[in-house]
Amino acid sequence: MKNFVWxxxxxxxxxCGGVNSSQTVHLTNADVEREVEDTLTKVVKTDEExxxxxxxxxxxxxxxxxxxxxxxxxxxDHKADGVYHCAGCDLRLFDSKTKFKSxxxxxxxYEPVNLVNVGELxxxxxxxxxxxxxxxxxxxxxxxxxxxxxxxxxxxxxINSAALTFHNR
Numbered sequence: 001m002k003n004f005v006w007x008x009x010x011x012x013x014x015x016c017g018g019v020n021s022s023q024t025v026h027l028t029n030a031d032v033e034r035e036v037e038d039t040l041t042k043v044v045k046t047d048e049e050x051x052x053x054x055x056x057x058x059x060x061x062x063x064x065x066x067x068x069x070x071x072x073x074x075x076x077d078h079k080a081d082g083v084y085h086c087a088g089c090d091l092r093l094f095d096s097k098t099k100f101k102s103x104x105x106x107x108x109x110y111e112p113v114n115l116v117n118v119g120e121l122x123x124x125x126x127x128x129x130x131x132x133x134x135x136x137x138x139x140x141x142x143x144x145x146x147x148x149x150x151x152x153x154x155x156x157x158x159i160n161s162a163a164l165t166f167h168n169r
Contacts, residue, residue: 043089043138050088057162058087062140065125065132066160070105073161077101082168083113089138090165091117094157100150107164109157110149118157120145133157 045053050063060066070076075084084094084107094109102108112118116136123132123144133142142163149156 041137045138054088055162061160061162062086062088062135062138062142065141066162067143068106068160068162073106075107075161075164075166076105078107078166080166080168082166084109084159084164084166086135086138086140086142087163087165088135088140091135091137093117093135093142093164094159102149102156102158104156104158106143106158107161108149109159110151110153110155112157118142133159135163 047063051059054062057068061068078099079096081096083092083096084099085092092113094107094111095113098109098111100108100110119134119136119139121132121134123130130144131146133145134140135142140163141160143157143159146156146158147154
């Protein structure tokens, strides 16, 4: 089973562009097993359960794929040191060290804490193709990812504040 987990993780990382020949990945068996076990245990709730547990804004974003207005979310200009978690299931998503000022009015990050924690889906709403970012534990809508971010990844994960909670270090 452990070999299957390692092979699956390598395939996922390679397919997502997370590993290339010039990178070295330093993961222990415990890291991989903890992350895979943690993220693969889906949080499944009814719509009514989500409505009871989430704020109206978080429910709209996470469960109905809404978007908060630019420059209004609590984290768009947030500068504290810590980790941003999913507001739906508390999964670690983005480290403040990867946050940058994009000028868009939403929190922007150049990479997730762990590629396994976020999923990417093709989104053709509004007449153009985008890549939607979702929490891989609860399937909550987080925002979108674009190819106009800073180095080292060149990515901009544009995330709704309402989809996040923040934990200080």
